[in-house]
Amino acid sequence: MEQTVKKVFVGKYSELPERLGKTVILEDKEIAVFKLANGDVRAIENRCPHRGGVLAEGMVSGEHVFCPLHDWKINVTDGLVQAPDEGCVQTFEIMKEDEQVYVLVPSEITQS
Amino acid sequence: MEKKKLVLIGNGMAGIRTIEEILKLLPEEFEITVFGKEPYPNYNRIQLSKVLQGDTEIKDITLNEWDWYEENNIRLYPGETVTKIDKDIQTVYTDKGKETPYDYLIIATGSNPFMLPLPGADKEGVTAFRDIEDCEKMIHASKNYKRAAVIGGGLLGLEAARGLLNLGMEVDVIHIADYLMERQLDRSAGKLLQEELEAQGMNFLLEKQTAEILGKKRVTGLRFNDGGKIPADLVVMAVGIKPNVQLAKDTGLEINRGIVVNDHMETNVPNIYAVGECAEHNGMVYGLVAPLYEQGQALAKHICGMNHQGYKGSVLSTQLKVSGVNVFSTGLINETDQTKSIKVFDEWRNTYKKILVEDDKLAGAVLFGDTKEGTKLLSLIKKGANVEEYLESSQSQDDNESIVVSMGDEEVICGCNGVTKGTIVNAIKTQNLTSVEEVKGCTNASRSCGTCKSLVADLLTHTLGDEYEADEKETVCACTDLSRDEVIAEIKEKHLTHSREVMNVLGWKTEEGCSKCKPALNYYLGMVYPKEHEDERESRFVNERLHANIQKDGTYSVVPRMYGGVTNAEDLRTIADVAEKYDVGMIKLTGGQRIDLLGIKKEDLPSVWKDLGMPSGYAYGKTLRTVKTCVGAEFCRFGTQDSTGMGIKLEKKFEGLNTPHKVKMGVSACPRNCAEGGIKDVGVIGLDGVWEVYVGGNGGTDLRKADLLAKVKTEDEVLEYTAAFLQYYRENARYLERTSHFVERVGLELIQEVVFNDELRQELCKRMDDALSVYKEPWNEVLESETTLRDLYEKVHAK
Ligand SMILES: Cc1cc2nc3c(=O)[nH]c(=O)nc-3n(C[C@H](O)[C@H](O)[C@H](O)COP(=O)(O)OP(=O)(O)OC[C@H]3O[C@@H](n4cnc5c(N)ncnc54)[C@H](O)[C@@H]3O)c2cc1C
Ligand code: HEM
Ligand code: SF4
Ligand code: FES
Numbered sequence: 011m012e013q014t015v016k017k018v019f020v021g022k023y024s025e026l027p028e029r030l031g032k033t034v035i036l037e038d039k040e041i042a043v044f045k046l047a048n049g050d051v052r053a054i055e056n057r058c059p060h061r062g063g064v065l066a067e068g069m070v071s072g073e074h075v076f077c078p079l080h081d082w083k084i085n086v087t088d089g090l091v092q093a094p095d096e097g098c099v100q101t102f103e104i105m106k107e108d109e110q111v112y113v114l115v116p117s118e119i120t121q122s
Numbered sequence: 123m124e125k126k127k128l129v130l131i132g133n134g135m136a137g138i139r140t141i142e143e144i145l146k147l148l149p150e151e152f153e154i155t156v157f158g159k160e161p162y163p164n165y166n167r168i169q170l171s172k173v174l175q176g177d178t179e180i181k182d183i184t185l186n187e188w189d190w191y192e193e194n195n196i197r198l199y200p201g202e203t204v205t206k207i208d209k210d211i212q213t214v215y216t217d218k219g220k221e222t223p224y225d226y227l228i229i230a231t232g233s234n235p236f237m238l239p240l241p242g243a244d245k246e247g248v249t250a251f252r253d254i255e256d257c258e259k260m261i262h263a264s265k266n267y268k269r270a271a272v273i274g275g276g277l278l279g280l281e282a283a284r285g286l287l288n289l290g291m292e293v294d295v296i297h298i299a300d301y302l303m304e305r306q307l308d309r310s311a312g313k314l315l316q317e318e319l320e321a322q323g324m325n326f327l328l329e330k331q332t333a334e335i336l337g338k339k340r341v342t343g344l345r346f347n348d349g350g351k352i353p354a355d356l357v358v359m360a361v362g363i364k365p366n367v368q369l370a371k372d373t374g375l376e377i378n379r380g381i382v383v384n385d386h387m388e389t390n391v392p393n394i395y396a397v398g399e400c401a402e403h404n405g406m407v408y409g410l411v412a413p414l415y416e417q418g419q420a421l422a423k424h425i426c427g428m429n430h431q432g433y434k435g436s437v438l439s440t441q442l443k444v445s446g447v448n449v450f451s452t453g454l455i456n457e458t459d460q461t462k463s464i465k466v467f468d469e470w471r472n473t474y475k476k477i478l479v480e481d482d483k484l485a486g487a488v489l490f491g492d493t494k495e496g497t498k499l500l501s502l503i504k505k506g507a508n509v510e511e512y513l514e515s516s517q518s519q520d521d522n523e524s525i526v527v528s529m530g531d532e533e534v535i536c537g538c539n540g541v542t543k544g545t546i547v548n549a550i551k552t553q554n555l556t557s558v559e560e561v562k563g564c565t566n567a568s569r570s571c572g573t574c575k576s577l578v579a580d581l582l583t584h585t586l587g588d589e590y591e592a593d594e595k596e597t598v599c600a601c602t603d604l605s606r607d608e609v610i611a612e613i614k615e616k617h618l619t620h621s622r623e624v625m626n627v628l629g630w631k632t633e634e635g636c637s638k639c640k641p642a643l644n645y646y647l648g649m650v651y652p653k654e655h656e657d658e659r660e661s662r663f664v665n666e667r668l669h670a671n672i673q674k675d676g677t678y679s680v681v682p683r684m685y686g687g688v689t690n691a692e693d694l695r696t697i698a699d700v701a702e703k704y705d706v707g708m709i710k711l712t713g714g715q716r717i718d719l720l721g722i723k724k725e726d727l728p729s730v731w732k733d734l735g736m737p738s739g740y741a742y743g744k745t746l747r748t749v750k751t752c753v754g755a756e757f758c759r760f761g762t763q764d765s766t767g768m769g770i771k772l773e774k775k776f777e778g779l780n781t782p783h784k785v786k787m788g789v790s791a792c793p794r795n796c797a798e799g800g801i802k803d804v805g806v807i808g809l810d811g812v813w814e815v816y817v818g819g820n821g822g823t824d825l826r827k828a829d830l831l832a833k834v835k836t837e838d839e840v841l842e843y844t845a846a847f848l849q850y851y852r853e854n855a856r857y858l859e860r861t862s863h864f865v866e867r868v869g870l871e872l873i874q875e876v877v878f879n880d881e882l883r884q885e886l887c888k889r890m891d892d893a894l895s896v897y898k899e900p901w902n903e904v905l906e907s908e909t910t911l912r913d914l915y916e917k918v919h920a921k
Contacts, residue, residue: 018920027659028914029634033724034918043918047634059446064676067664069637076637077674078664083636094558094575096177096445115920 014117022109026051031066031089034113041102041113043067044075044086052086053113058109059097125153128425129214129224133370135167135570136398136414138186138231144678145194151426155197155222157214160253161201165187168411168538170257171443174285178180207373226393226425229370229381233399233409238273248357251282261669263356264289267419271295271354272343273332275302277442279360284444286358288321288402294352296327296344298401305441306451310467311474318447318472327352365400365407380407385432386538387421388526397421405434411538411570412436423573439500439537440491441573450496454478454486464509479509482905494525495521497577501533515823526580535577538570546578551584558582569727586823598857599638601630606856610646619647619655636664642857645744646913648780649852652893659914663744664882668914669900670727677707681741682734683777685787686751688713688767691728693736700733712741714748714786728915733899738901744858745780749787752796756806757808763808765791768837772806775841777846778897782855782864785848803861804844813840817847817873818865826862829870831877842887846877849886852893877904 011018018033018041020026026045033056034041040056042065054075055089063079071074074083074092089101102112123379128144130137133156141154157663158164169183191198199216206215213223235250236245246374247267250261260282263270263452270286272279275297283293297301300321330350335357336343341355365380376382376390380402386793387395387403398414408414413436424903439452457463457478464477473491477484477499487499507597515528526535527916531544549555549564558578568575596601604612609628618624621643635643643828644661659667670678682697697717702711703882707721716739722730731738741747749772752758754765769789776785788797789806799805801821805828807814808816812833832843850873855864865873876882 017250020918025912032918055446061674062676063674064672067668067672067676069633069640069663070660071636071640072632081637081672088672091445092506093177100444 014027015053015071015115016115017105017112018115020053020111020113021052021107022053023111024109026111029070031056031068033064036115040064040066041115042075043104043111043113044049044070046070046073046086050107051111053102053104054084054086054089055100055102058084059091060095061100065099123262123433126151126225127223128154128226128228129222130154130156130228130230131214132199132398132400133160133162133164133198133232134230134232135185135411136162136232136418140228140230140418140421141196141399142577143419144426145338147422147426147428152226154194155224155611156191156198157202157204157216158200159203160255161753162254163191163198163200166570167253167256170251171281171285172572173257174251174260174282174289175445176285176288177445180257182261196633207369207394209373209394212393224393227395228421229394229396229400230398230402231366231369231388232365235359235830236362236364238332238357240332242337242341243359245335245337245341246339247337247341248353248359250337251278251358251360252363254714256745258356260286260356260520261289264291267355268292269294269354269466270356270358271352272358272360273344273530274362275299275326275328276305276360276362278302278407279358279439280324281443282358282360283324284319284322286356289309291356292325293323294327295324295356296330296346297332298330299328302328303324303440303442303449306455307449307490308456308476310476311449311451311488313470314474314490315447315449316440316629318728319444320331322446324443325637363399363409365402370400375504375655376623378405379401385420386424387417387433388424394628395421395425399411403433404429406435408438408921409434410438410440412540413438415539427777433664437500437504441496441571443571443573448489448491450489450493450499452487452488452500453484454480455488460563472755477512482510484509484512485598494893497535497574498529499527499538501529504534504654506703509781524678526577526784527584530729535581536565536567536574538574539566541565541567543581546581547585550582552739553683556582556586557808597919598642598900599636601632601635601639602770603630604628606642606646609643613646613650619651621647622866641666641744645780645782645857649893652889652896663921666744667722668727669726669738669742669904670722671742673720675721677721677723679718679741680722680730680734681712681716681718681739682728682735682736683773684716684772686749687768688751688766688770696734696736700730703733704730712748713740715750716741716748724915725917728869728911732905739900740778740900743780744783745778746773746776746785746787749789750797750802751788752794754788756787758791760794761791761808763791764811765789765797767806768806768808768813768840769797771837772844775894776844779848779852779894781852783860785861801825802828806840806844811838812837815840815843815847818861819859820862824862826866829865831870831874842844842883843877846883846886847873848889849893853889 018042024082030045040055042056043052043053058077060082065076067078068075073087075086076083082095088095089099091097105112151495160694164186166183167187194320203217204214205217235252270291271294272283273296275295283295286293301309302315325411330345331347333347334345335341341357345351353754367377367381371377371382376433380400381396383401384394388395389396395418400423417433423430425568442449461478461480466475476488484503528545533543535543553560568578624643640661644658646656664672705728706719708719712718749769751766751769755761785803787804788799788802792796801819815832816828816830820826
């Protein structure tokens with residue numbers, strides 16, 4: 011299985027809203043990109059493992075996002091759902107070139 | 123009279139459950155002794171998978187604490203093995219030299235893992251997956267070694283493999299069949315499962331038979347029959363279990379695969395019983411707790427001399443406890459000449475469902491991806507239901523509603539422990555239970571495999587309504603030990619104006635709070651400093667941040683303001699045009715007398731608002747929602763006052779006000795009360811020359827009739843008293859406390875004392891005016907701000 015990585019442009023760093031999510035739409039998937047309070051940018055699959063809630067619209071606290079549908083708490087760095095619920099979402103790497111922010115998407119994701 | 127001596131061999135799940143059942147029936151009757159080979163109190167073996175996956179810890183899976191044995195006068199010998207039974211003098215002997223006589227003996231020795239008799243199987247680094255010790259061994263190995271091989275692609279093997287992945291190992295699963303879990307799944311589901319687990323990082327070697335375990339002292343790899351080899355420094359054998367019957371065999375009990383028992387779990391020797399995985403009933407040996415618990419119940423009744431029909435065998439169901447994967451199966455798995463099947467394969471959502479029908483009756487089911495129908499299918503199959511019954515019930519199932527709502531009281535929620543919906547609901551009501559933990563404590567539901575936790579939670583929500591979520595804690599949330607009143611006092615005293623400041627200064631335990639305290643603090647700050655505090659959009663729940671209601675598919679609904687529920691032809695035409703232009707999914711009249719446009723894409727929201735050109739109806743906020751009005755004196759033959767006019771005035775005055783929870787109003791023009799003010803937060807009824815103002819009504823989950831707050835003469839006074847009441851509510855209620863709870867908690871008398879005091883009322887009204895003065899129509903505000911449009915409403919389309 012060969013893995014190539016696609017570089018997807020998200021936006022200018024300064025134009026990403028802080029403590030909020032941004033939805034990035036790929037052909038068949040959505041990715042939620044968050045700019046945290048400490049300035050870090052994180053990207054996870056935009057689909058709550060519970061009932062598919064759009065995580066980009068969740069409330070962001072530190073490293074976590076709360077799903078807007080039923081309040082599941084998900085770590086945006088490692089993708090793990092926090093107790094008492096369980097599950098995980100896919101995480102993606104972020105790349106910053108000067109002002110430009112990209113998310114790196116393994117190619118199987120974009121095709122499938 | 124001397125007590126009868128009851129001895130249990132095996133301190134495990136089936137044996138101890140039997141003892142629990144006996145204690146329930148006859149708590150004082152027996153002198154009970156328990157021997158257990160393992161040095162622990164009875165623990166939940168099932169949850170070992172979760173321990174391995176890192177979701178729980180060993181200390182959290184104990185089912186019966188040491189105290190429990192003591193409180194029930196049970197003599198427990200942990201870490202002690204029974205080595206011999208003398209059935210003639212009714213005595214057992216242990217490896218520590220103890221002799222204990224019995225009147226009744228229960229054998230519940232469980233199973234041993236089946237270890238393939240391969241060359242090298244005794245090497246270091248080869249383990250089973252059965253008990254705490256195995257689990258610890260694997261966790262330990264994961265710290266020093268990298269490559270694990272799991273032999274066996276069944277339930278146990280896959281759960282072990284997932285655990286080892288979580289522990290950071292690379293995992294190969296070796297399976298003899300050509301698809302996974304072939305005993306519980308059909309080929310389609312097995313293949314889907316494989317894809318899913320491969321995506322999680324597992325590697326599969328199917329149709330492979332292990333020939334040898336390689337290595338010197340410690341394992342270094344595996345060799346297969348076909349000559350192939352793989353490296354491995356940990357090997358987990360999960361190829362099956364065999365009933366632990368050696369002791370019984372030595373005693374001369376009748377053994378087939380397991381210890382043979384009848385419907386009362388009696389062996390062929392008087393006063394000796396067997397229960398659990400070591401027992402064989404009607405040719406069946408079970409390896410899941412649900413049937414074992416049924417056996418335990420039957421045995422308890424028998425030993426206690428209760429009349430009953432005994433154990434009659436069980437229909438099994440299977441669930442895999444691997445996070446992110448849902449599979450379920452029960453009954454028949456594969457098609458035969460006699461079966462017809464209903465199959466749904468949704469490639470998009472990656473779900474698969476197969477239901478097998480035999481003679482018009484449900485005979486089996488396999489679910490992959492979406493297993494929420496599992497509980498229902500199991501209970502239908504158990505009772506031998508006709509396929510039509512299933513089809514009808516699945517049609518009437520409302521998607522928005524949890525499946526528990528449509529279940530009958532006799533239907534089983536917790537399969538492991540056989541707890542019905544009726545039992546749980548009854549316990550919630552009669553014993554005032556408010557959490558899943560409490561339900562677990564009282565009814566055993568969700569105490570074993572835990573998969574029904576969500577259904578129990580849904581039942582709580584369904585039975586208790588809003589209270590369940592709101593009333594659990596006194597502190598603002600788990601991030602702080604301070605109560606609402608303490609926090610507000612500090613905000614005032616230290617002049618804190620931003621949530622982050624509050625969290626820093628007051629020592630929040632989390633860095634940035636959580637979804638409970640963030641919106642609460644934002645509200646309190648705005649309430650205390652209406653002009654100074656800048657609303658924090660990141661502390662707003664999505665609906666309030668985007669000014670639209672999120673729907674379950676991620677689209678939104680738009681409800682324009684329609685003051686007093688009164689509209690006109692032009693507005694209706696505009697709404698119709700917008701609905702057509704944006705192809706809305708549904709146009710719906712709301713319960714609050716206005717029009718809801720559902721299914722709108724987030725990116726379209728701003729242009730929808732622009733085209734509508736109407737103010738936001740705030741159908742999403744903790745604020746004034748609607749003022750429902752009746753036709754009133756203008757047209758109605760009973761009307762005494764201008765109820766629509768009054769309603770419009772109220773709505774115009776209070777729109778956009780931030781409140782602890784939503785506020786709904788109703789205005790009617792005679793006691794017939796068509797606008798249903800008796801169940802509104804504020805209800806106004808017009809009589810000849812008088813207005814009555816009612817408060818604290820609720821028509822939702824906690825039906826509550828509103829209390830009469832005041833009788834006044836003029837419309838202005840209605841506005842004044844309403845303002846005073848609402849401001850008092852804003853200043854004193856907990857965030858998310860409806861007026862109905864608030865009035866109940868504080869008491870109507872106190873509220874009346876305050877609002878009838880001229881001075882206090884004036885002050886409340888003044889502060890209310892301050893709060894209202896900062897209101898800006900939100901839709902328009904969004905349309906005027908390029909950054910808000912970009913930050914909140916634009917999505918990025920990858921090229
Ligand atoms: C990892 C794992 C996951 C599982 N997941 C599920 C699941 O999701 N759902 C489900 O329904 N089931 C599951 N099971 C199966 C379930 O745990 C067993 O069916 C259940 O524990 C059997 O109960 P038992 O009392 O018959 O045996 P056990 O719980 O094994 O108890 C027998 C006890 O007797 C002791 N003993 C044996 N011989 C002697 C002796 N001579 N003297 C004294 N003590 C003795 C043993 O050491 C043991 O402690 C799982 C099992 C494992 C290992
Ligand atoms: C804060 C906790 C929770 C809340 C408020 C909550 C709320 C809800 C709501 C409102 C629904 C119906 C929603 C819809 O159709 O969009 C739902 C469905 C569901 N929830 Fe949860 N939930 C919670 C926790 C859980 C947990 C912990 C689990 C499982 C581990 C779970 C499993 C489910 C399942 C399986 C359904 C689908 C049921 C059905 O529609 O038939 N939920 N939940
Ligand atoms: S409440 Fe009275 S006045 Fe209003 S519509 Fe009903 S009957 Fe007529
Ligand atoms: S969909 Fe995310 S919590 Fe339910």
